[in-house]
Amino acid sequence: MSRLFIFILPFCFFGCSHAPETGRSQFIVMSTSQEKQLGQEAFVEILKEEKTVTSGPKYEMVQRVGERVALSASRLYPDAVKGYKWKFVLINDKDEVNAWALPGGKCAVYTGILPVTKSEDALAIVMAHEVAHVIARHGAERSSQSMVAGIIAGVAMSEMNATDRAIVLGAYGIGVSLPFSRAQETEADQLGLYIAADAGYDPRQAIPLWKRMAKAGSKAPAEFMSTHPSSKTRIQQIRGWLPKATMYYDNAVAHDAALKKTRQ
Template identity: 40%
Template sequence: MKNLFTSFMVAILFIGCTQNMVTGRKQLSLVSETELQSMAQQQYNTFLSENKVVNASVNKDAEMVRRIGTRIASAIQKFYDAKGLTTVLDGYKWEFNLIDNKDANAWCMPGGKVVVYTGLLPITQNEAALAVVIGHEIAHAVAQHGSQRMSQGLLQQLGGAALQIALANKPAETQNMFMTAYGVGTTVGVMLPFSRKDENEADQYGLYFSAMAGYNPQEAIALWQRMAAAGGTKPPEFLSSHPSDETRIANLQRHMPEALKYYKPLKR
């Protein structure tokens, strides 16, 4: 029986591993992007209805979040179109919202559903630094890191059950798993933390994405130094799975020459 279970799990892992079009590495993927985007739309709408959304029409910070996000989304679309990888963003319908919440947090669900918390703004301090954060979160979504975490959760908790079965049999647990996989709420980084490889990729591509959108990627260094300082013994929610440290800053500096190739300052 034990050998049968082991063989079953190996088969799931073999079948569920796909090559990511963005990063090129193999990832566990038991849930389709279409399914995740559908679930994301529902969960995003629920989250917005239960939290205080800052009106971008009357608030300059909310307008800034939307402006940065729109520029990054446009830059990413052009980048992948030029590489013949248009399908990377299939189904994406971008939304960018600022939430009145004191936590230092931001996240992006599948399909480009982005939220920034007001508690993050005193740390980012300027538009370019916030662009680095939004680029980082979008990179997690585009590289399907959350999909991998969701797949890991299904494998660990529900034995590799399909998403539809998981939702039907344990809807609350599955929805909580989804929210945790995408860094929403206070449990981020506790149940299904991003791996160091995922964080490094999000740092790297987030740097590129913000630079492509016309934001100076060199702002990332001071940003992560402020992130580390803001955390003290406990990192901000945004960094709970991978605290900012010298290694992260060193990696950013390593990717900086490539990021600067993409950087063309915005015309004011």
């Protein structure tokens, strides 16, 4: 007991914070600048191994959605994305039903997810879900838990530092380890829905989207399947957030219409 107490207590003085929107208590021992640095390094590393799509309608769609989602994320959660330089890449891999976002604003979509998203609205919901994981610092939270678990298990801090990068990668759903927890997935669904709606994408599309994703089943990676609430619970939760999301959406649509009018 004493060992646990000694480590947890000082961390909690520095490490306890709250997630945006939901106010959920979080335990994070990593600074945002450390997190951004790791995100940037990871991004460069991953892209060395992948082939990206750099033109054509699919690429343009990802750029368009990314720009709008990033703008809305900054509007709704300005403190969480301060100093972010957003970049959205489309990775050419038809077997990978996945997408991710890293601290600092570097994001990727795999071509394999496009047959499941089908529409631009649904793609926006997926991308906003990823961006929401970053905004709510879910990777840093997972890493902090692993670091503490490592310390408690007797792993030296110096060894832990050497594996930080891998932990963060895993913590953001890239690679095999550390899927997000259920609470984090639910939080990303909620924040992501608001962000997509504020960006002018129809939040009602989330229901058929997550049904299709559940059907994609074994093809979909841990990020979208293993720790998510059951399809039924998830859809019930989304219905609960839809009134607020629809308000954001209606405002965005009205704003777009007004903008079009002034340009005529």
